[in-house]
Amino acid sequence: GAGVSQSPSNKVTEKGKDVELRCDPISGHTALYWYRQSLGQGLEFLIYFQGNSAPDKSGLPSDRFSAERTGGSVSTLTIQRTQQEDSAVYLCASSFTRDDEQYFGPGTRLTVT
Amino acid sequence: QKEVEQNSGPLSVPEGAIASLNCTYSDRVSQSFFWYRQYSGKSPELIMSIYSNGDKEDGRFTAQLNKASQYVSLLIRDSQPSDSATYLCAVINTNAGKSTFGDGTTLTVKP
Numbered sequence: 001g002a003g004v005s006q007s008p009s010n011k012v013t014e015k016g017k018d019v020e021l022r023c024d025p026i027s028g029h030t031a032l033y034w035y036r037q038s039l040g041q042g043l044e045f046l047i048y049f050q051g052n053s054a055p056d057k058s059g060l061p062s063d064r065f066s067a068e069r070t071g072g073s074v075s076t077l078t079i080q081r082t083q084q085e086d087s088a089v090y091l092c093a094s095s096f097t098r099d100d101e102q103y104f105g106p107g108t109r110l111t112v113t
Numbered sequence: 114q115k116e117v118e119q120n121s122g123p124l125s126v127p128e129g130a131i132a133s134l135n136c137t138y139s140d141r142v143s144q145s146f147f148w149y150r151q152y153s154g155k156s157p158e159l160i161m162s163i164y165s166n167g168d169k170e171d172g173r174f175t176a177q178l179n180k181a182s183q184y185v186s187l188l189i190r191d192s193q194p195s196d197s198a199t200y201l202c203a204v205i206n207t208n209a210g211k212s213t214f215g216d217g218t219t220l221t222v223k224p
Contacts, residue, residue, distance in 0.1 A: 033212075042216030043157075043201070050210070091156055098210040101147050102203070104156040 004105035012111045021077040021108045025094030033093040082112045119215035132189040134218050136202030145205035146185045152198045192222040
C-alpha cells in the first residue's frame with residue numbers, strides 16, 4: 001500500500017519568506033509526527049497529532065513554526081519568516097496509534113538562502 | 114542525561130562479522146521498543162520491534178530487550194557493506210503516549 005508521502009521533496013527559499021510543507025500519512029493512521037533533522041544530527045521532535053485531540057506542540061522551536069492537520073489526515077507544517085538555521089530535512093511519520101511503530105515519509109529538504 | 118542513549122560511533126566491523134548496537138533508556142515504564150535504519154540522505158526505515166524481555170530474531174537481525182537493566186540491543190549477523198548506515202533506537206512509553214528516539218549509532222561494514 002501507499003506509504004507516507006511528503007511534498008515538496010526539496011524547497012529553496014529566501015530568508016524571511018514563509019514556507020509550507022505537506023505530509024500525507026498512511027491511510028487509517030491516527031497519529032502523525034513532524035521531526036526536523038539537521039545534517040549529521042538526530043531527529044528533533046517538533047509536533048504530534050493524535051486523532052482529534054489537541055496536538056502536542058512541545059517541540060516547536062519558536063512561534064514561527066505552526067502545524068495543522070485537517071480532517072485527521074493531511075498535515076501542513078508552516079514556517080514563517082524563515083531563517084538560515086531553519087535549513088534542515090523535515091520528516092513526517094505516521095503510526096496506527098500512538099503506541100505503534102512509526103513509518104516515515106521521504107522528507108522535505110529545506111534550504112534557506 | 115538523555116532519555117534514550119546510543120553510542121554515536123562510528124562502529125566499524127569487517128564484512129561477515131557480528132555488529133552489536135546498544136541502546137539504554139531512562140523511562141522505566143517504557144513498553145515498546147523499535148530499531149530503525151537510516152541510510153545517508155534517506156529517511157529512517159523500521160527494522161524490528163520488540164515488546165517483551167528476551168530475544169527476537171528476524172533473518173540476520175536479532176533484537177534483545179532487558180527491561181530490568183533498561184537496555185535494548187540489535188545484533189546484525191554476517192554483516193554486509195549494505196548494512197552500513199545509522200541505526201536509531203526508539204522507545205515508547207505507552208502510558209504517556211510518548212515516543213523518544215536516540216541520536217543513532219553509525220555502523221560501517223568494511224569489505
